[in-house]
Amino acid sequence: MAQAELPRQIPLDPLGEQEQGPNWREYFGFSTDHKVIGIQYLVTSFVFYLIGGVLAELVRTELATPEVDFVSRETYNALFTIHATIMIFLWIIPTLTGGFGNYLVPLMIGARDMAFPRLNAIAFWIIPPSGVLLLCSFFIGPASAGWTSYPPLSLMVNKGGEAIWIAGVILLGTSSIMAGLNFIVTILKMRIPSMPLMKMPLFCWAMMATSALQLVATPVLTGAMVLLGFDLLVGTAFFNPTGGGDPIVYQHMFWFYSHPAVYIMILPAFGMISEILPTHARKPIFGYQAIAYSSIAISFLGLIVWAHHMFTSGTPDWLRMFFMIATMIIAVPTGIKVFSWVATVWGGKLRLCSAMLFGMAFVSMFVIGGLSGVMVASVPFDIHVHDTYFIVAHLHYVLFGGSVFGIYAGLYHWFPKMTGRFLNEGWGKVHFVLTFVGFNMTFLPMHVLGLQGMNRRIAEYDPQYAGINMFCTIGSYILAVSTIPFLFNAIWSWSQGEKAGDNPWNSLTLEWMTTSPPPVENFEEDPVLVSGPYDYGHTYYQDLEDKAIAQS
Amino acid sequence: MKVPSTITTLLVGVSIALLSVWIGQHHGLMPVAASEESTQIDELFSAMLAIAAGLFFLVQGALLYSLIAFRKKPGDETDAEPIEGNVPLEILWTAVPTVLMMWLAVYSFDVYKSVDGGNAIGADHMAHVHHASHTVASADAPSPKLAAMSGMAIAAPLPTNAPAVGQPSGTELAQFSMPEMEQGTDKEDNPLVVNVNGLQYAWIFNYPDTGVVAGELHLPLGKPVYLNINAADVIHAFWVPEFRLKQDAVPGIETHMSFVPSKVGNYPLICAELCGAYHGGMRTRVIVQTPEDYQAWVKSNQVAAADTATRTANLIAQAQDAAMHSQIHALGLTADASSLEHLHHQAMSFAQTSELAQSL
Known part of the structure; x- marks a missing residue:
């Protein structure tokens, strides 16, 4: 807490500095400014996203034909293992919690920084070396037992790469725990006095739910990794059946984290969508309390559904039934969110900018992932589709159609705040259309493949699936191309884009009540709430607006 | 002439429902069904697909309609009407999915029981069960054979042992009712x-x-x-x-x-x-x-x-x-x-x- 109060004594920078934002050199150093760290996270993880994307394209290229003709079988297994590890631990989690969480949470609650700025910086600086370490494993043969790394296979193939993988996951998990702790303390202790919990922006609610999961679940994964590392390097037999170990225990420990990890990867995106839709629909969020509480409910329920990943592992009946019912119940709070978003948009005055298009597409795509999620919760059906392309389709609808669409929506929405300039709208729409088409071409047909009998994690497959696979591969190339307009748009707009002003979207949350980009300590004087976060269309708000117009 | 909105809503609702049911029955997504268990699983899938299709059309339809009907008019910078929520509507969309999920859980449980009753798919960590089934394997003694079969007769959905469905799964011989086995016809039904x-x-x-x-x-x-x-x-x-x-x-x-x-x-x-x-x-x-x-x-x-x-x-x-x-x-x-x-x-x-x- 001492750290949090200290900054007030330091004088603010002169006005000239604020227009520029922080010096560019700061982005390459050990800054403790949450905004600098947020952007460090965003840029670093986007680089890893591009690398993970290249790996995905290599996988899809191999799968364009039924034969093994592009990479070797061993390499293929390494490609999808590292692809998943990068996308989860180095792209979605760091971008959503580290990137957007860091940048937005203190601004949204009127704080000057995070509760523990140095811890925050350390959490970020763990990430680049871990990522580089993981990529270096390509020189010695990387982990190739899948991102789930089930023993005994993970103890038998590419031991050096597996050891690096375990080290990387432990480091990234540690970073995630640090970030989670920091967010909880920040949100609970550093809100401006005029902001009770029930007037907090929904993104902060989502971040609180996410951080709780990071704190409770990640240590269990770390424990599993330490034990797996012992089995691998020292020859213990915690999970190795040749020495009397139980490989199923590993699966329980792994999924105890890795199912909540799905919610770590989607809850912050839920929160961002709850900010973006009302702003661009010019309408209050529909059912604020229900959305806030449903985040907490999802977070709690997310902790007790992990064994639905293990319905075919030889789990006892009662366990299967318990986890089936718990999993299905999660559909209720998730459904509340989806219906509330639709009702928010309904009857609004929609500003169809790129942020809004990605935001609405998020709802549309996530619904597909959610519906297939309910299906696979049903044990008898899951026994058929488990470990097939149906699951590959389902998880990408949640993590790409959900999380990544949410990330893009957030980038278009908050880019003006971060840089003071708009992203180009024309190229933004090109990016949106290419992403939407490419994504659906790649992943929608995979549902059919899985139902028909194509299992996952294979380099070669039955020729009867050749047509659909070729179609998916073409879709994945479109998806790859879709990042190019975004990349150039972001680089160009950062310095040359149209100037945005402080509050280009006429938004009501606190981050828009300061300059763009905000000064070093966010607000020149402590902000005071004049309205709720989503009071669009209310007369008192209109009056304020009229006054502002009259003044100008 | 203007059609009242209630009638439009009703028509849209009915057509979504009909289309969903049709999709549930004509999807043709599953491969050939070659086991007796597969028909029940296919029925479960078709039911889930029909419900999913209904929800899919509802949400996507509302989003698409909003995209077209509620887009901002050029030059209109005012906000929309502030609707903060609607308690009856929120109760409805909490209660309906809850009931649906309860129903789906019970239905899935039923299918699971009849496909899989009594650990048929699963692991036995109890060593004596292993031995029992191995004994069946080598010696041709009748009693261990029955032991190995507990749960299996349930799994095989023969009409004669239909009453066994839903009974607590029995790994123990005692729980397996002998008469039913006899009823279940002759040796040919031994697995x-x-x-x-x-x-x-x-x-x-x-x-x-x-x-x-x-x-x-x-x-x-x-x-x-x-x-x-x-x-x-x-x-x-x-x-x-x-x-x-x-x-x-x-x-x-x-x-x-x-x-x-x-x-x-x-x-x-x-x-x-x-x-x-x-x-x-x-x-x-x-x-x-x-x-x-x-x-x-x-x-x-x-x-x-x-x-x-x-x-x-x-x-x-x-x-x-x-x-x-x-x-x-x-x-x-x-x-x-x-x-x-x-x-x-x-x-x-x-x-x-x-x-x-x-x-x-």
Whole structure:
């Protein structure tokens, strides 16, 4: 807490500095400014996203034909293992919690920084070396037992790469725990006095739910990794059946984290969508309390559904039934969110900018992932589709159609705040259309493949699936191309884009009540709430607006 | 003339419902159904798909309609009407999914019970059960056979033992009602026990009652099958898409599966759990035959096996060779000792059973 109060004594920078934002050199150093760290996270993880994307394209290229003709079988297994590890631990989690969480949470609650700025910086600086370490494993043969790394296979193939993988996951998990702790303390202790919990922006609610999961679940994964590392390097037999170990225990420990990890990867995106839709629909969020509480409910329920990943592992009946019912119940709070978003948009005055298009597409795509999620919760059906392309389709609808669409929506929405300039709208729409088409071409047909009998994690497959696979591969190339307009748009707009002003979207949350980009300590004087976060269309708000117009 | 909005809503609702039901019945997404269990699973899937389709059209339709009807008019910078929520509506969209999920959970539970009642798909960590089923395998004593069958008769959805569905699953003999078994007709309904062994990268099928060992799974039509599934090295998964059933083969733990093949044909048998570099190539066939064809196949294999002891030895050597090769492919040799031991064990039982066959 001492750290949090200290900054007030330091004088603010002169006005000239604020227009520029922080010096560019700061982005390459050990800054403790949450905004600098947020952007460090965003840029670093986007680089890893591009690398993970290249790996995905290599996988899809191999799968364009039924034969093994592009990479070797061993390499293929390494490609999808590292692809998943990068996308989860180095792209979605760091971008959503580290990137957007860091940048937005203190601004949204009127704080000057995070509760523990140095811890925050350390959490970020763990990430680049871990990522580089993981990529270096390509020189010695990387982990190739899948991102789930089930023993005994993970103890038998590419031991050096597996050891690096375990080290990387432990480091990234540690970073995630640090970030989670920091967010909880920040949100609970550093809100401006005029902001009770029930007037907090929904993104902060989502971040609180996410951080709780990071704190409770990640240590269990770390424990599993330490034990797996012992089995691998020292020859213990915690999970190795040749020495009397139980490989199923590993699966329980792994999924105890890795199912909540799905919610770590989607809850912050839920929160961002709850900010973006009302702003661009010019309408209050529909059912604020229900959305806030449903985040907490999802977070709690997310902790007790992990064994639905293990319905075919030889789990006892009662366990299967318990986890089936718990999993299905999660559909209720998730459904509340989806219906509330639709009702928010309904009857609004929609500003169809790129942020809004990605935001609405998020709802549309996530619904597909959610519906297939309910299906696979049903044990008898899951026994058929488990470990097939149906699951590959389902998880990408949640993590790409959900999380990544949410990330893009957030980038278009908050880019003006971060840089003071708009992203180009024309190229933004090109990016949106290419992403939407490419994504659906790649992943929608995979549902059919899985139902028909194509299992996952294979380099070669039955020729009867050749047509659909070729179609998916073409879709994945479109998806790859879709990042190019975004990349150039972001680089160009950062310095040359149209100037945005402080509050280009006429938004009501606190981050828009300061300059763009905000000064070093966010607000020149402590902000005071004049309205709720989503009071669009209310007369008192209109009056304020009229006054502002009259003044100008 | 303006159509009242309630009528429009009603018409849209009815057409979404009809379309969803139609999709649920005409999707054609599942492969051929070749086990008695698969029809129930397909019905469950179709029901879920119909509901999912309804929700899909509802949400996507509302989003698309908003995209067109509620877009901002050029030059209009005012906000929309502030609607903060609607309590009855929110209660409705909390209650309806809750009821739907309850219904789906009960329905799934029912299907699970009848497909899978009493641990048919699953693992027995209790050692004595293993022994029981192994005993059935070698000796032909009637009582252990019953022990092995507990739960299986439930799995086979024969009309006569329908009352057994929903009864608490019984792994104990006591809970299994004998009269029902008798009712369930004669010896023909006793399940065919097959020991399945997964190893990098092949499946080996051991028929304890006839002594046949094969690389493809031959099954007689309409006869309940009970599989004891083991893995020699890493985790594999036994999956036949046409049966809609999947069970992991876990080293150190015996798992089980039971079903009734209901359609003659050749179906792919796929390893569904990543097991190493050649995982994609670890596939073989299930051949469901008429009982006569099946008997002929058993005969020819038994004769072949009994004919030359040397050939048997060769076969074992070949199997070991193949396993060694795949081990080498996998580059890691940690599990070698155990898998070789396992193979040795298998070879022993192979030899024993062929001796048995000879003495017959």
